Amino acid sequence: MNTEWVRNFVENYLDIHQCHFIEKHPAYLQVKLSVDVDKDLTNRPYYWTFVERTGTEPETMTMNLIFDSEKAPTDIRGEEIHFGSRRLQQIFHSTKKRGRIVRLYQVPINPIPKYRQHQQPQIKGPIQTLHPWLGINYKIEFLSDKKKDILLSLGINLANGEMKENFLNHLRKIELTPVLPFNVSASRPFLSVREAALQLEEWVLHEINKQDFHWAIEAEARLQEELEQIENYYQSLPHEKSDEGFDEEKNKQDNDIEEKAVEKERRIEEIKWQYSPRVKVMPINFGIFYLNEIKTNNVEYLQ
Amino acid sequence: MNNAQDKIYSFDLGVQKVPIYFDQQWITDLQNSIHHDGPWDSWEVFKLSHQAEEALQVTDFNQLQALAHLTKVEPFSHQIETAKKVLNEMHGRAILADEVGLGKTIEAGLILKEYLVRGLIKKALILVPASLVLQWTRELNQKFDIPAVAQKKEYMWDSYDIIVASMDTAKRPPHREHVMNNHYDMLIVDEAHKLKNKRTKNWEFINKIKKKYTLLLTATPIQNDMIELFNLVTLLKPGQFGRFHHFQKEHMQDKRSPKNKDMLRKEIEKVMIRNKRSDENIEIEFPKRIVNTIPLELRPEERTLYNEISNFVRGYYSQASGNIQNKLALITLQREICSSRDAAFITLINMFKKSGGNEEMKNEILRLVQIAKQVETQSKIEKVINLIKEINDKVIIFTEYRASQEFIMSKLEEQGIKAVPYRGGFNRGKKDWMMELFQRKAQVLVATEAGGEGINLQFCNHIINYDMPWNPMRVEQRIGRVHRLGQTRDVNIYNLSTNDTIEEHILYLLHEKINMFENVIGSLDTILEKLQIKNIEASIMDIMVETEDKGTVKERLADLGSKIQQATT
Numbered sequence: 001m002n003t004e005w006v007r008n009f010v011e012n013y014l015d016i017h018q019c020h021f022i023e024k025h026p027a028y029l030q031v032k033l034s035v036d037v038d039k040d041l042t043n044r045p046y047y048w049t050f051v052e053r054t055g056t057e058p059e060t061m062t063m064n065l066i067f068d069s070e071k072a073p074t075d076i077r078g079e080e081i082h083f084g085s086r087r088l089q090q091i092f093h094s095t096k097k098r099g100r101i102v103r104l105y106q107v108p109i110n111p112i113p114k115y116r117q118h119q120q121p122q123i124k125g126p127i128q129t130l131h132p133w134l135g136i137n138y139k140i141e142f143l144s145d146k147k148k149d150i151l152l153s154l155g156i157n158l159a160n161g162e163m164k165e166n167f168l169n170h171l172r173k174i175e176l177t178p179v180l181p182f183n184v185s186a187s188r189p190f191l192s193v194r195e196a197a198l199q200l201e202e203w204v205l206h207e208i209n210k211q212d213f214h215w216a217i218e219a220e221a222r223l224q225e226e227l228e229q230i231e232n233y234y235q236s237l238p239h240e241k242s243d244e245g246f247d248e249e250k251n252k253q254d255n256d257i258e259e260k261a262v263e264k265e266r267r268i269e270e271i272k273w274q275y276s277p278r279v280k281v282m283p284i285n286f287g288i289f290y291l292n293e294i295k296t297n298n299v300e301y302l303q
Numbered sequence: 304m305n306n307a308q309d310k311i312y313s314f315d316l317g318v319q320k321v322p323i324y325f326d327q328q329w330i331t332d333l334q335n336s337i338h339h340d341g342p343w344d345s346w347e348v349f350k351l352s353h354q355a356e357e358a359l360q361v362t363d364f365n366q367l368q369a370l371a372h373l374t375k376v377e378p379f380s381h382q383i384e385t386a387k388k389v390l391n392e393m394h395g396r397a398i399l400a401d402e403v404g405l406g407k408t409i410e411a412g413l414i415l416k417e418y419l420v421r422g423l424i425k426k427a428l429i430l431v432p433a434s435l436v437l438q439w440t441r442e443l444n445q446k447f448d449i450p451a452v453a454q455k456k457e458y459m460w461d462s463y464d465i466i467v468a469s470m471d472t473a474k475r476p477p478h479r480e481h482v483m484n485n486h487y488d489m490l491i492v493d494e495a496h497k498l499k500n501k502r503t504k505n506w507e508f509i510n511k512i513k514k515k516y517t518l519l520l521t522a523t524p525i526q527n528d529m530i531e532l533f534n535l536v537t538l539l540k541p542g543q544f545g546r547f548h549h550f551q552k553e554h555m556q557d558k559r560s561p562k563n564k565d566m567l568r569k570e571i572e573k574v575m576i577r578n579k580r581s582d583e584n585i586e587i588e589f590p591k592r593i594v595n596t597i598p599l600e601l602r603p604e605e606r607t608l609y610n611e612i613s614n615f616v617r618g619y620y621s622q623a624s625g626n627i628q629n630k631l632a633l634i635t636l637q638r639e640i641c642s643s644r645d646a647a648f649i650t651l652i653n654m655f656k657k658s659g660g661n662e663e664m665k666n667e668i669l670r671l672v673q674i675a676k677q678v679e680t681q682s683k684i685e686k687v688i689n690l691i692k693e694i695n696d697k698v699i700i701f702t703e704y705r706a707s708q709e710f711i712m713s714k715l716e717e718q719g720i721k722a723v724p725y726r727g728g729f730n731r732g733k734k735d736w737m738m739e740l741f742q743r744k745a746q747v748l749v750a751t752e753a754g755g756e757g758i759n760l761q762f763c764n765h766i767i768n769y770d771m772p773w774n775p776m777r778v779e780q781r782i783g784r785v786h787r788l789g790q791t792r793d794v795n796i797y798n799l800s801t802n803d804t805i806e807e808h809i810l811y812l813l814h815e816k817i818n819m820f821e822n823v824i825g826s827l828d829t830i831l832e833k834l835q836i837k838n839i840e841a842s843i844m845d846i847m848v849e850t851e852d853k854g855t856v857k858e859r860l861a862d863l864g865s866k867i868q869q870a871t872t
Contacts, residue, residue: 005358098348099350100352102344102345103336103341137353146391146421149360149361193334197330201310213316220316222394229543231542233541263511266513269513275394277319281326282326283326288333288337
């Protein structure tokens with residue numbers, strides 16, 4: 001991810017969270033943080049507890065974020081921010097926390113203009129019906145001692161069970177609002193969230209089945225090979241308690257043998273932990289979306 | 304590893320089943336939000352959050368992802384290759400055994416970062432010698448943006464994920480319990496040659512730690528000793544070389560020498576990476592070390608003092624056979640007189656105070672003090688001052704003694720040459736301040752300490768050895784401060800060789816026999832240990848005292864030198 005990507009992302013983040021830009025320079029940003037962002041980035045929970053308890057007027061911090069230290073003026077002191085930097089990780093974390101669950105409505109194609117809504121709220125246009133969709137962005141991790149991810153965005157119509165891939169891409173193309181628009185009604189869901197989740201899981205499983213599973217076969221082979229090595233190794237050490245020997249000596253030997261048995265179990269645990277192939281499916285974020293009918297060709301939208 | 308709430312499916316591969324865990328928490332969360340009509344997050348942040356995940360997505364099993372996350376360090380290609388190999392072929396358990404100066408720390412940091420980026424590591428433990436804890440912590444933070452902390456308090460074991468600690472602390476109670484109770488996704492051990500013996504506490508300790516990935520770092524060519532290698536590998540992958548007696552039969556001729564070198568090498572390469580400076584893929588160009596020997600004649604008064612003190616030392620050294628304390632003081636005196644009159648002076652005074660009722664010795668010492676007072680100018684400092692003026696660039700002068708350091712400082716001041724001192728006893732802040740002064744304002748740094756961590760002097764490429772340590776380790780440490788990664792110019796080393804003194808012999812041993820100054824020798828401490836030379840100073844002293852004529856001294860030192868050299872190759 002290059003400098004430009006990082007800058008756009010961070011500027012976007014700060015902007016969305018109502019931070020105040022004091023200076024926007026091509027190489028850096030000087031910004032006074034909003035309360036939410038300050039809480040997420042400055043790591044001063046005691047201060048914020050204090051402010052909330054005492055009702056003090058909060059004073060948020062100002063930051064100089066430098067994206068391109070070579071092009072920044074030399075008298076600007078601040079922190080460099082780049083892909084992989086701690087600050088960006090914090091920002092990612094913050095977006096993850098604050099962008100998890102949404103409920104949104106599609107803005108109707110020919111809405112009554114805002115000024116008329118205000119003046120003549122009783123005007124009746126054609127009422128549009130929106131359908132409830134459950135949209136979810138999945139991250140699927142393929143894990144052994146190595147790892148690979150795929151991202152999958154799915155949507156399911158809760159009124160009729162219809163499903164869509166690349167759902168987020170579709171959502172990006174339309175206009176969405178958090179409040180129910182005027183002159184719009186929403187149809188009632190037919191599927192419960194849990195029922196929809198089952199359908200989505202089916203789809204994800206199908207998607208996983210399409211993947212090449214060589215990585216898992218190889219990981220399993222490594223696991224077996226090393227388990228065998230361990231078995232051989234511990235076989236070569238004394239591993240059965242004998243009835244011979246004097247008490248003290250025998251005790252010591254028995255202890256050693258027990259200790260080795262514990263060690264062997266630990267090794268086996270470690271190796272399974274290291275190699276065992278597995279798949280994890282986690283949502284990145286999800287929500288309820290009330291949408292117009294989705295058509296592949298948008299003829300009706302163009303009227 | 305997985306949530307209890309996860310729903311588990313599995314994918315059937317015929318011979319094996321791969322479990323698929325579905326997070327179910329989101330269903331409850333969504334139901335709650337619907338039920339309470341919120342709270343709902345913003346659509347803009349929703350999109351941003353997905354964008355972040357896209358950027359963080361690990362798209363490939365095998366390619367290094369970490370490189371995109373690094374801006375403050377640009378790994379060399381052999382370091383990248385090493386990281387790839389550990390990731391893809393060794394599956395995260397490896398011995399990193401590069402020669403000194405090729406950047407094992409960078410390799411380990413890169414591998415750690417890679418696994419962190421992939422989300423395969425949360426908890427990591429890095430065990431290093433106490434003197435390197437801060438340096439490691441700093442490097443991981445500054446170069447790799449890895450939030451590592453130096454372990455200081457007991458509570459830290461459980462409240463931080465990435466901890467750098469000294470092995471000696473970690474293995475002792477109460478810390479030991481904490482380490483044993485944790486599962487570490489990665490364990491890194493620096494100076495791992497300390498784990499070569501299976502019967503030591505260190506080995507047992509490392510063996511018991513619960514760990515997934517493991518990196519053992521060592522610069523010592525352990526492949527020379529089969530049993531040591533076997534023990535290290537057993538920590539990583541027990542059974543990798545088969546059973547021990549099987550290993551002995553297959554691979555070993557005797558304790559030291561391997562039987563079938565090619566076959567063994569192949570086995571070793573499965574668990575160990577050793578990059579050498581001479582390898583073709585090494586892009587690092589190390590600057591040359593240019594050694595200048597500067598001969599020096601003592602003035603008559605200095606000569607008298609030197610001879611008198613040497614006779615004194617020789618006389619009492621054989622008498623003091625049992626008394627180690629006295630022996631050490633005598634060795635020190637002999638070494639000091641090679642450095643400066645001022646250094647020897649202090650030891651003479653101390654010996655006088657401690658000599659108790661020994662009137663003969665007291666008188667002897669008083670006589671030596673009188674002779675010392677006769678010395679007005681010292682030929683060494685004059686030579687050095689001329690040399691500094693000639694060099695006309697930044698210079699580091701190393702001496703073993705504080706008295707010499709102060710003497711040198713005062714003489715340089717007389718000449719109007721700007722100099723700053725540097726000692727082991729300075730605290731961190733003062734050390735940094737002195738470095739800064741040296742870099743910005745002064746021409747000369749006069750240092751008594753070469754070891755210690757974090758001294759970066761790459762901006763300087765002239766070293767004067769005002770006196771010569773008798774221990775090759777200390778010589779290498781001195782040069783290593785300057786001749787290291789980041790040095791772009793050739794390094795000039797000036798050795799002062801005073802004719803017809805012990806120093807001349809020492810220089811002969813270090814320079815001509817061990818070739819100390821031109822070659823980088825890995826881990827001399829281990830080599831000396833292997834040769835069972837416990838105290839090289841004493842070994843040299845014995846030679847000096849026991850041998851009368853110059854020729855024999857040279858011969859015996861040559862002998863010692865070849866022993867050391869053999870052990871390094």
